[in-house]
Amino acid sequence: xxxxxxxxxxxxxxxxxxxxxxxxxxxxxxxxxxxxxxxxxxxxxxxxxxxxxxxxxxxxxxxxxxxxxxxxxxxxxxxxxxxxxxxxxxxxxxxxxxxxxxxxxxxxxxxxxxxxxxxxxxxxxxxxxxxxxxxxxxxxxxxxxxxxxxxxxxxxxxxxxxxxxxxxxxxxxxxxxxxxxxxxxxxxxxxxxxxxxxxxxxxxxxxxxxxxxxxxxxxxxxxxxxxxxxx
Amino acid sequence: xxxxxxxxxxxxxxxxxxxxxxxxxxxxxxxxxxxxxxxxxxxxxxxxxxxxxxxxxxxxxxxxxxxxxxxxxxxxxxxxxxxxxxxxxxxxxxxxxxxxxxxxxxxxxxxxxxxxxxxxxxxxxxxxxxxxxxxxxxxxxxxxxxxxxxxxxxxxxxxxxxxxxxxxxxxxxxxxxxxxxxxxxxxxxxxxxxxxxxxxxxxxxxxxxxxxxxxxxxxxxxxxxx
Numbered sequence: 001x002x003x004x005x006x007x008x009x010x011x012x013x014x015x016x017x018x019x020x021x022x023x024x025x026x027x028x029x030x031x032x033x034x035x036x037x038x039x040x041x042x043x044x045x046x047x048x049x050x051x052x053x054x055x056x057x058x059x060x061x062x063x064x065x066x067x068x069x070x071x072x073x074x075x076x077x078x079x080x081x082x083x084x085x086x087x088x089x090x091x092x093x094x095x096x097x098x099x100x101x102x103x104x105x106x107x108x109x110x111x112x113x114x115x116x117x118x119x120x121x122x123x124x125x126x127x128x129x130x131x132x133x134x135x136x137x138x139x140x141x142x143x144x145x146x147x148x149x150x151x152x153x154x155x156x157x158x159x160x161x162x163x164x165x166x167x168x169x170x171x172x173x174x175x176x177x178x179x180x181x182x183x184x185x186x187x188x189x190x191x192x193x194x195x196x197x198x199x200x201x202x203x204x205x206x207x208x209x210x211x212x213x214x215x216x217x218x219x220x221x222x223x224x225x226x227x228x229x230x231x
Numbered sequence: 232x233x234x235x236x237x238x239x240x241x242x243x244x245x246x247x248x249x250x251x252x253x254x255x256x257x258x259x260x261x262x263x264x265x266x267x268x269x270x271x272x273x274x275x276x277x278x279x280x281x282x283x284x285x286x287x288x289x290x291x292x293x294x295x296x297x298x299x300x301x302x303x304x305x306x307x308x309x310x311x312x313x314x315x316x317x318x319x320x321x322x323x324x325x326x327x328x329x330x331x332x333x334x335x336x337x338x339x340x341x342x343x344x345x346x347x348x349x350x351x352x353x354x355x356x357x358x359x360x361x362x363x364x365x366x367x368x369x370x371x372x373x374x375x376x377x378x379x380x381x382x383x384x385x386x387x388x389x390x391x392x393x394x395x396x397x398x399x400x401x402x403x404x405x406x407x408x409x410x411x412x413x414x415x416x417x418x419x420x421x422x423x424x425x426x427x428x429x430x431x432x433x434x435x436x437x438x439x440x441x442x443x444x445x446x447x448x449x450x451x452x453x454x455x456x457x
Contacts, residue, residue, distance in 0.1 A: 130282050131304035134297065135368075136320045145316070149307045 008200030009207060020201065024208055027185040030098050030172070031165035034105030038161055042110045043147055043154065046117025051125050051139045051146070061118060067111035072104075076174030079104045083175065096177040101185070104171040109161035116157035120150050152224045159220050163213060233258045234372060234405070238288035239278055241271075241427075249274050249427040251288060257372050257403035259419040261395070263435070264407040266424035267455055272407035273301075275424065276376050279405070294403070297370035301377040303361035305349040310341055310360055313349045317364045335367040339393060355386025362393055366402070373397065375406040379413065391417055411451065415439055423447045425455070 012020050049061050081087050083095040083103075094100045124146050125139075132142045147154065169187035176183030178192060186205045193202040234257045240250035249271040256262055256279065264272045277283045279290055280298045306313050314332045323331060336342040339359040344352065349360060358378055365373055375394070379387040395417055398404045408414055414421060414435065421438040423431040423446070430444045442448040449455035 128304055130277070130298075131300060133282060134280060134300075135317050135364075145306065 005199035005203050009204035012200060012204040013208065017204075020204060020208075022181065023184055023186055023189050023205065026098065026183070027166065027187070028212075030101045030185060031105060031162065033098075033102045034109060034165050035158065035162050037102065037106045038109035038113050038165075039158055041106070042113030042157075042161070043117050044143065045110070046114035046157075047121045047143045047147055048140070049114070050118045050121035051143060053139075064111050064115040064118060068115050070108055070111060072108060072168050072170035073174065075104055075107050076171030079107065079171065079175045095175060096179060096183060098176070098183060100175040101172040101183060104175045105165045105168060108168060108171060109165055112164055113157045113161045116160065117147075117150075117154060120153045120157070121146050124150050155220050155224055159217060162216060166209060166212065233403075234279060234290065234292040234294065236279070236288065236290055239275075239285045239290060240287040241274055241278055241283060242286040247427060249278065250285070252429045254422060254429055254432055256405050256422070257294070259434075260398045261404045261406070261417055262420040262422060263414045263418035264405065264422045264424055265409070265411070265414050265418075265438075265450070266407075267409055267450060269426075270409075270424040271427040272409075272424055273376050274427075276374050276405070276407055280374050292372070294371040295369065296372050296374060297365035297368055299358070299361050299365055299373065299375040299378050301380050303357045305352075305357055305360060308349065309346050310349050310352065311336065311345040313360060314364045314367050317368050321368045323368075331367050335363040338366065338396075339363040340389075353386070355382050355389055358382060358386065358390055359393065362390065362397075366397060370402060372403040372405065375404065377407050377409070379408075379410070387413070411453075423450065425450070 046064070049057060049064065079100060080095065082089045083092065083100050084090055085095070094103070121143075125142075128142065128146065128149070132145065133139075137145065167187065169191060172178075172183070172185055173188050173191070176185070176188065178184055178188040184192075186209055190202045190205050190209075193199070193205075233255050236252050236254045236256065238251040238253060240252070241248050252275065264275060266272050274283065276298070278285050279292070280296055281290070282298075306316055308316070311332050314335050315328050318328045318331055319325075332345070333342060336345055339362055341352075341356060341360055341363060344356070349357070352360060362378075378394070379390050382390065391413065394404055394406065406417075418435040421431065421433060421435050422429060423438065423442075423444070425446045431438065431442065431447050433443060438447065439451060442451050446455055
């Protein structure tokens with residue numbers, strides 16, 4: 001009797017198939033690295049745009065919001081051109097490596113995190129502005145306090161960034177090349193194996209992606225509720 | 232030891248909201264800026280504190296200031312950490328902060344709640360914490376914008392007693408209110424504001440006995456229109 005793709009998928013997951021774990025491991029490494037980088041850039045960037053007063057602030061704000069919907073293939077193409085041998089950063093030799101994928105995903109996530117941060121911090125700044133200035137903080141000096149006090153709301157922004165990173169396929173395909181044992185992630189494998197008719201692995205990875213998303217969301221909501229009770 | 236206002240004027244959207252005002256604030260221990268809603272009391276206090284820039288005129292003040300707002304803004308951390316935060320911003324060294332935090336919380340009766348989240352405090356306690364936070368930074372002059380406006384009588388009494396205690400201990404207090412009874416209870420000097428103009432500046436006893444202007448008279452009698 002022929003085993004269904006779904007049964008095969010569960011078998012792969014329950015036996016911790018080495019190929020499956022390698023792909024999941026690489027995907028998580030790339031996405032979490034990109035998320036960490038994007039958070040380090042996006043949180044302060046969004047906060048500076050929220051509280052700062054400088055020429056072009058409106059333009060930066062609109063650009064960040066507009067770039068939330070950046071097409072991944074366009075980002076992939078731009079990063080490819082930058083990192084390709086004849087590109088300005090070609091000398092680094094990063095094309096078709098996980099580093100290139102991290103760069104592409106970081107570019108995709110930064111606008112999401114910074115745009116949500118900008119709005120969240122701007123709202124909080126309205127409430128805190130007079131008090132913090134009265135206590136002697138400068139607008140820029142108030143940023144760490146604002147980020148800390150908005151941490152629960154900002155966790156949603158970071159979560160959205162993680163969702164975008166793990167679900168992304170176009171950019172990592174272009175700059176990573178989907179090379180087996182090197183740059184093959186969950187999403188690019190799903191595309192490849194589906195086109196090959198190997199639905200078991202594709203399904204297994206799809207299920208893992210969904211479970212991962214549920215687990216991360218659940219964990220963040222749980223942590224947020226726990227922390228809120230302590231505030 | 233005072234705060235001097237010279238021709239202080241504030242205009243927004245072509246509307247004259249405050250001034251021009253010449254006044255000597257904090258010449259007595261406890262000054263109350265009195266006036267109906269919309270008189271410009273809060274604006275004047277913000278101009279004094281430097282949160283707003285006067286459109287014209289100047290505020291002369293060399294005193295260390297702190298300000299308490301009608302609705303206290305507390306950070307999302309513990310009661311003690313809120314006071315510690317203000318001390319850190321004032322440049323107080325880390326090892327000196329603990330004692331100062333304890334002193335401030337003892338004075339306001341909040342020491343037993345030091346480790347509680349600040350937002351779990353009642354409205355009155357939150358205002359006391361705002362006072363503790365401001366006092367901890369050793370201000371020479373404390374500006375208070377209707378600090379008891381949203382408090383119940385018991386909490387109002389607690390805040391008033393603390394304000395009087397601070398005043399007796401040498402901190403100059405400048406407070407806004409539209410509560411006549413409160414002004415009678417605690418003020419040494421009244422600055423009466425109406426439609427952004429300082430109509431009267433006189434000792435509290437004199438102000439309530441013989442208001443010098445028609446508007447002040449009407450306000451004391453409770454018949455002044457906004």
